[in-house]
Amino acid sequence: MKAAGPAIVLNNLHFSYGHMPVLREINLDIRHGEMFAVLGPNGSGKTTLLRVISGFLKPSMGDVVIESRSIRAYSRKNLARILGVLPQEQNVLPTWRVREFVSLGRIPYKSRLEFAFRDEDVQAVDRALEMMQIEDIQHRRISSLSEGQKQRVMIAMLLAQEVKIMLLDEPTAHLDMKYKNLVFDALYDIRKSLDITVVACLHDPIIAALYFDRVALLKDGKVYALGSPDDTLNPSILSGVYDTRIKVVQDEEIGVLLAYAVPISRSARDNVNEEAWKG
Numbered sequence: 001m002k003a004a005g006p007a008i009v010l011n012n013l014h015f016s017y018g019h020m021p022v023l024r025e026i027n028l029d030i031r032h033g034e035m036f037a038v039l040g041p042n043g044s045g046k047t048t049l050l051r052v053i054s055g056f057l058k059p060s061m062g063d064v065v066i067e068s069r070s071i072r073a074y075s076r077k078n079l080a081r082i083l084g085v086l087p088q089e090q091n092v093l094p095t096w097r098v099r100e101f102v103s104l105g106r107i108p109y110k111s112r113l114e115f116a117f118r119d120e121d122v123q124a125v126d127r128a129l130e131m132m133q134i135e136d137i138q139h140r141r142i143s144s145l146s147e148g149q150k151q152r153v154m155i156a157m158l159l160a161q162e163v164k165i166m167l168l169d170e171p172t173a174h175l176d177m178k179y180k181n182l183v184f185d186a187l188y189d190i191r192k193s194l195d196i197t198v199v200a201c202l203h204d205p206i207i208a209a210l211y212f213d214r215v216a217l218l219k220d221g222k223v224y225a226l227g228s229p230d231d232t233l234n235p236s237i238l239s240g241v242y243d244t245r246i247k248v249v250q251d252e253e254i255g256v257l258l259a260y261a262v263p264i265s266r267s268a269r270d271n272v273n274e275e276a277w278k279g
């Protein structure tokens with residue numbers, strides 16, 4: 001049954017590393033089953049925001065509410081049954097085999113006394129391997145995989161964990177175009193069928209436009225814009241966030257806005273008025 005209220009609420013969230021403020025006045029409600037993208041320039045606070053939402057970092061002020069309860073009220077194990085994190089940097093023992101690693105997603109369902117795998121655990125691992133199309137490499141060691149294959153293994157582990165909320169930090173950074181879409185197509189489908197909420201930090205506004213319901217654009221640790229991809233991924237907002245010239249074209253076939261930064265060398269060559277893009 002769907003829980004009442006949003007999946008995640010951030011109330012007046014602030015975070016500082018020492019004396020350096022990184023997140024300021026963040027107020028967000030993220031709905032159940034929503035695909036929610038966080039975009040923004042390097043250093044704008046995206047990873048820090050995910051770490052605060054995951055409970056890895058404690059906010060200096062404000063609160064994180066997960067499924068209507070403050071994150072402070074959860075034990076680590078209970079939180080791990082609801083929320084799974086794919087960090088940007090993964091420390092994975094290279095000697096693990098793919099299937100063993102994906103099976104770690106079942107640990108939050110085990111007690112200290114019972115570690116045996118039941119049928120439901122085996123099925124969850126099989127489903128996760130299939131969704132990420134990595135059944136054929138399930139017996140290989142992680143150290144022998146390409147970066148893109150490793151990334152799919154990491155996501156499969158979260159799928160085996162059967163979490164309700166996935167926090168993904170640049171989940172497809174190492175993937176080629178085909179596998180980028182494979183990962184987001186899979187996430188798009190499973191969040192619909194399993195009502196999973198996906199929050200992902202991204203650098204690619206095209207992926208945000210293709211797959212995500214809403215986008216928060218961060219700048220200097222604050223929410224600069226929030227709304228649907230159509231409302232936020234426009235040249236005026238993007239140019240303001242990234243402080244460079246952004247062009248947006250409409251894809252007629254799939255009806256989404258595709259945004260990209262215009263190379264400065266090309267702007268100069270085409271004699272573009274450099275002030276015009278600032279809108």
Ligand SMILES: Nc1ncnc2c1ncn2[C@@H]1O[C@H](COP(=O)(O)OP(=O)(O)OP(=O)(O)O)[C@@H](O)[C@H]1O
Binds near residue numbers: 040043048
């Ligand atoms: N462990 C840390 N200690 C001190 N400062 C940090 C730490 N981690 C990040 N910062 C600083 O906090 C700010 C936000 O960093 P964060 O990694 O959250 O940004 P980001 O938007 O995810 O960047 P990127 O797009 O480059 O991954 C940056 O100025 C960064 O240097």
